[in-house]
Amino acid sequence: MAGNIFGKMAADTLGLSDIGKIIAPQDFNKVDGDDYIMHEDGEKIYFVIKSKTDEYVFTNLGLIHVDGESAVSKKRVVKRHEFYSENVHSVTLETAGTVDLDVEIKFSFGNNSFSIDVDKKQIEQLKDLYKALFEIGKIQHKNNKSYENGINSLNMANEAVSKSRIEGNVALTLEDITKFNFSWMNNMKEQFSNKDFGQVFEKYINN
Template identity: 75%
Template structure:
């Protein structure tokens, strides 16, 4: 046990560990991930965690993960996760024990599970990210329920129509029904599927 603790402390001192640091807003433009942000489309960085090998760049549109193979390799893989297409859930924050050097935030983004170690001295800042992700998760959950209710309502309406005789040209009836269904689903997506969570980040992130 003592050997493991000393090993971790030595690794951190020598710069061999992968404990992330929260980057100040004035340095956002200096991280690698900034090169891949869609500034032209209004995307904005709100929070950045940078470790020896990885960057986690949180924006109003989602998460940009600059994935490094290891601390010494220059090879990087850029992965984008967007709130519009993927849900955030199971957000947890693990604080440090007496001898721990790091704290940890965990969450699912779509099908991927993230577990990010951060310097324990930056707990207060990480709490802000935790609250923002929890709020986003709750909003997405409510939106998902609303979309499901809307889809079920549409199915019931179509079933009711199919059981009744409709007057008119069958081709026109089918075209009108298909157009109505498309517009209904499009309206559901536009109403209950947020693309931009900038307001949530501005509410919780104290930049």
Template identity: 70%
Template sequence: MAGNLFGKMAADTFGLSDIGKIIDQKDFDKVDGDDYIMHEDGEKIFFVIKSKSDEYVFTNRGLLHVDGASAVSKKRTVRRHEFSNEKVHSITLETAGTVDLDVEIKFSFENTDFSIDVDKNQLEKLKDLYKTLLEISRIQGLNYKLLDDGKNGLKMANDALSRCKIEGNNIAKIAEDLTNFNLDFMEALRRTYNNRDFSEVYEKYINN
């Protein structure tokens, strides 16, 4: 136990650990991840954590992870996680102990887990990100519930119609109209309850 503790202290002291730094807004355009942001489509950076080998770029649409194989390698892998496709969950913030030089934020995008060490002197800024991710997770959870309620309501309506007797020569037209209605209804549900842009949440909690 003592060996592990002193090993961690030595790694932190001599810069061998991978503690991230929160980047100021004025320097967002200097990070590698900025090259992969969809600026043309209104994507905007709100928060960046940069370590020796990785960048975590939080945008109004999700997370861009620029993954470095090592601190000395120039090879990078860029992965995107979008709020419209993946739910954010399991958000925790671990503050520093007496001898720790870093704090840690953990969260998941669907089935992908993240654990990021950050300089403990930047804890207050990291709290803003923690609150932002919590609120996005809450909104996503509510939206998923409302989306499911809408789907279930539509299914109940279709089941009721299927038990009705339809007579006449316009059965094909009725079927076509019902199909189009279902498609339009589902598209409206997705537009309403599947947020793609969380700019307002970032602007509420992130203090730049």
């Protein structure tokens, strides 16, 4: 136990640890991730965590991860994860123990998992992010269920049509059915795939 404590203290002293800091809103324009915001599409930053190597920029449209190789390298890889195409899930928050210097938030965007250590003095702010991400995941889960129900209803209707006798021009009828299915699926996708979760962030993030 003592070895772990002293090892962690030494890591912080030597700058080997990578505990993130939550950036104040007035400094959002100073982080690297701000350069990749889609202002033209109404994208807005709501939360930023910055460590020695990485930046995690949460916007109304998703997450911009500015991935650094090391604290001494200037090389960065910018990765974008959007709510429209990736579901948020497995959101957890691990609070600090007596000797811990950090708290940890974990979550996933689709198949991509994240684990971010944050200064434990900023736990109250991190709780806001936890609540926002959890709520977004809940909304997406509900939307997915509604979309699945819609597709199942469409499949049932198609099955009923396939068993009925088609009168007139069969080719034209099949073309109409195909167009209807395509339009139905697109409308369902648009209706139950939120692109913008700004309202959720505004509800939970106290900037």
